[in-house]
Amino acid sequence: MAAESQTESGNCSAWAAKDPSGVLSPHSFNRRRHDDVSLRITHCGVCYADVIWTKNRHNDSVYPLVPGHEIAGVVTEVGSDVKGFKLGDHVAVGTYVNSCRDCDNCNSFLDNHCSKFVFTFNGVDTDGTVTKGGYSSHIVVHERYCYKIPDGYPLEKAAPLVCAGITVYSPMMRHNMNQPGKSLGVIGLGGLGHMAVKFGKAFGLKVTVLSTSESKRDEAISLLGADNFVVSSDKTQMESLKNSLDFIVDTASGDHPFDPYLTLLKVRGLMALVGFPGEIRVHPATLNLGARTLSGSVTGGTKDTQEMINFCAANKIYPDIEVIKIDYINEALERLVNRDVRYRFVIDIESSLK
Ligand SMILES: [Zn+2]
Ligand SMILES: [Zn+2]
Incomplete structure (x- = not known):
């Protein structure tokens, strides 16, 4: 030192x-x-x-x-x-x-x-x-x-x-997420995630917050204006969202699986990663069969x-x-x-x- x-x-x-x-x-x-x-x-x-x-x-x-x-x-x-x-x-x-x-x-x-x-x-x-x-x-x-x-x-x-703001805004703009009417999933509701929800709403997107904690439902919807809230550990809720999202912004920094989130994307959907999990494991079929994109970004x-x-x-x-x-x-x-x-x-x- x-x-x-x-x-x-x-x-x-x-x-x-x-x-x-x-x-x-x-x-x-x-x-x-x-x-x-x-x-x-x-x-x-x-x-x-x-x-x-x-x-x-x-x-x-x-x-x-x-x-x-x-x-x-x-x-x-x-x-x-x-x-x-x-x-x-x-x-x-x-x-x-x-x-x-x-x-x-x-x-x-x-x-x-x-x-x-x-x-x-x-x-x-x-x-x-x-x-x-x-x-x-x-x-x-x-x-x-x-x-x-x-x-x-x-x-x-x-x-x-x-x-917090630029870290999510930059990939959202680069991947043309500012298309009103399209759907966005936001993983994690911390400093970055709450800004992604706000930008999503300002872009006219239908925003779904994906969180591990049911306790964040009220604040996501009433405080931040999200349209939908899904507890990521609830298999039924996750199943109902499959192939429905155009974009996902993943702000979770802890280790988490990727396949369950990527399969929520429509064909040719894109997930932008802004956190730093310890490792990323994805089944190739999750990307290939849906022609999906996993993209990285920093500030x-x-x-x-x-x-x-x-x-x-x-x-x-x-x-x-x-x-x-x-x-x-x-x-x-x-x-x-x-x-x-x-x-x-x-x-x-x-x-x-x-
Ligand atoms: Zn920072
Ligand atoms: Zn230079």
């Missing part, structure tokens, strides 16, 4: 995990300032990625580790080359803060697939520093990875859009991300969030592990991080 000097005089206040226990506590460090876009962070969403890296689940965490990649804030300073942002603008920063800006992927705004992609926290930036995320007072980011939050869109609601490019934020503002799509103070973060991460959140925690950095 790389050591890092911890100075009392760091210009950025933060909360950091100091070791793989993943327990966060106050920390200060230095960020660069006078270039790119400087943001005063007002809010930061809490993503499962924060659990993975604060607890060193991938054995690559560098401590102290400041998590957070659903950032919303206000521009406080811009470098002389910055063209798209000015002081006072409301801006979001998502899961990455750099890429080469010169490869085929970057040139097609698939920056999220650039080989030099730099993760917003625990990534190694081009200057060799380990990136630190949004559980902090401010951040400095190249303007390409900053997104405008339209006037009137609440900053606390904008934060989850740049990870989204810079152009898609801005488009998604604009779409949310124009269609009044808002994530359902629970706003917390920074000193509640350790409990919040525990609750997130136990799936006890509707549907995203957002830290009120502005009022609670001193």
